[in-house]
Amino acid sequence: MDKYISSVSPKGQVTIPVKYREQLGISTKDRVLFEERDGYLILRPIGSPVDRLFGSVKPLDDDVPWEVIRERAWEEQVARIMEETFEDEQQEDIA
Numbered sequence: 010m011d012k013y014i015s016s017v018s019p020k021g022q023v024t025i026p027v028k029y030r031e032q033l034g035i036s037t038k039d040r041v042l043f044e045e046r047d048g049y050l051i052l053r054p055i056g057s058p059v060d061r062l063f064g065s066v067k068p069l070d071d072d073v074p075w076e077v078i079r080e081r082a083w084e085e086q087v088a089r090i091m092e093e094t095f096e097d098e099q100q101e102d103i104a
Contacts (some may be wrong), residue, residue, distance in 0.1 A: 025052070 013026045025035060035041065044051040051071050 011028065013028075015023045015026070017023055030036070040055050042053045042055045044053070046062050
C-alpha cells in the first residue's frame with residue numbers, strides 16, 4: 010500500500026496525489042464526497058462520466074424549442090425501431 014503525505018493549506022485545501030486522481034478519474038472542478046468512518050476520512054468522486062462531459066459539445070442550434078427536440082428524438086427512435094424490425098423480418102425470410 011502506497012502512502013502519501015499532503016499538507017493542509019490555510020484555506021483547508023489538500024492536494025490529492027496524481028496517482029489517486031488518475032485511478033479515480035478525478036479532474037479539475039470535479040466534485041468529491043468526504044465521509045468520516047471509524048476515525049478515517051474517505052474521499053470518493055461523485056457524479057458520472059456523463060456529468061463530466063456535459064457542456065463539452067456545443068449544441069447544434071440553441072434556438073430549437075424543447076418540443077421540436079423531443080419530436081425529432083421520437084422520430085429518430087421510431088425510425089430506428091422500424092429499421093431493426095425490417096432487418097429482423099428479412100433475416101427470418103432468409104432462414
